[in-house]
Amino acid sequence: MSGSPEMLSCREVVELVTEYLEGALSEAEEVRFEEHLAMCDGCAAYLDQMRTTIALAGRLDPEAVDLEACDRLMHAFRGWKADPEGRAE
Amino acid sequence: MYLDTLVLHAMPSTEAQHPIATPEDMRLVDALRAGDEQVFRDLVERYNASLIRVALMYVRTRAVAEEVVQDTWIGVLRSLPRFEGRSSLRTWIFRILANQARTRARKEARSVPFSSLAGGDAPAVDPDRFLPVDHSAYPGHWATPPRSWGGLPEEELLARETREHTLAAIDALPASQRTVISLRDVEGWSSDEVCDLLEISEGNQRVLLHRARSKVREALEDYLNGRAA
Numbered sequence: 001m002s003g004s005p006e007m008l009s010c011r012e013v014v015e016l017v018t019e020y021l022e023g024a025l026s027e028a029e030e031v032r033f034e035e036h037l038a039m040c041d042g043c044a045a046y047l048d049q050m051r052t053t054i055a056l057a058g059r060l061d062p063e064a065v066d067l068e069a070c071d072r073l074m075h076a077f078r079g080w081k082a083d084p085e086g087r088a089e
Numbered sequence: 090m091y092l093d094t095l096v097l098h099a100m101p102s103t104e105a106q107h108p109i110a111t112p113e114d115m116r117l118v119d120a121l122r123a124g125d126e127q128v129f130r131d132l133v134e135r136y137n138a139s140l141i142r143v144a145l146m147y148v149r150t151r152a153v154a155e156e157v158v159q160d161t162w163i164g165v166l167r168s169l170p171r172f173e174g175r176s177s178l179r180t181w182i183f184r185i186l187a188n189q190a191r192t193r194a195r196k197e198a199r200s201v202p203f204s205s206l207a208g209g210d211a212p213a214v215d216p217d218r219f220l221p222v223d224h225s226a227y228p229g230h231w232a233t234p235p236r237s238w239g240g241l242p243e244e245e246l247l248a249r250e251t252r253e254h255t256l257a258a259i260d261a262l263p264a265s266q267r268t269v270i271s272l273r274d275v276e277g278w279s280s281d282e283v284c285d286l287l288e289i290s291e292g293n294q295r296v297l298l299h300r301a302r303s304k305v306r307e308a309l310e311d312y313l314n315g316r317a318a
């Protein structure tokens with residue numbers, strides 16, 4: 001972790017994480033990003049936490065539908081079945 | 090759904106913007122056209138919450154968002170004869186929603202979001218956690234680096250409480266960030282699909298996703314550090 005000008009700081013690295021994960025960094029930026037990561041435990045832990053965060057979000061279930069709304073929609077569905085073009089309206 | 094995801098991932102990026110309907114999509118549409126109530130119920134259960142989330146980006150209240158989503162489902166049914174499979178069923182349903190929500194927002198004279206992304210400038214991590222940028226040896230480097238979660242037991246990360254904290258952090262986000270992280274990370278949409286639906290640039294989408302993920306990570310860190318202490 002030297003402070004040379006071409007070296008990314010940790011503060012910069014945390015702002016590039018999403019672009020890195022999205023493959024949106026240029027090749028040169030990606031090299032600098034990975035060079036930093038190889039030498040910095042803090043940023044390696046940070047990237048790992050972001051990956052875990054994404055994985056945890058991916059494990060969430062879409063919130064259950066409230067039953068009342070579902071009943072209303074099923075009612076609408078039956079109405080549509082009886083009158084598909086909505087002519088009765 | 091599993092098949093749908095596989096197909097999306099297998100597609101070359103140039104085509105990913107308009108994933109076409111899968112055989113499963115066509116089967117569902119045929120069943121709906123034939124009036125299959127169970128198929129309709131399954132779709133509602135699968136997508137209703139996400140539809141409300143997206144609608145909330147455009148309209149002010151949950152009640153109005155729910156109305157927009159109701160109208161969307163009716164719109165889906167009425168438009169069934171016109172479904173030709175040029176997009177996935179999911180994309181098609183969400184497009185109908187986005188159109189309905191935009192129309193409703195115009196009626197409410199509410200400007201459609203994303204015009205101002207000014208809030209996107211907040212840093213991903215509290216600046217106090219870094220050494221000052223004029224620090225002699227390590228400018229801008231961690232003063233308080235994050236602790237690795239690698240040592241946490243798997244059960245801790247998968248625990249219901251962790252899930253609840255993740256969900257609460259997502260719910261607390263501004264609507265546009267919440268929508269993007271929900272579609273991308275919870276629902277597993279591709280970046281192209283999200284940009285297409287919300288009519289935003291890839292750059293804007295990335296900014297919103299970045300802010301959202303950063304805040305959810307921070308909330309999880311607060312929670313998990315508290316557990317470890």
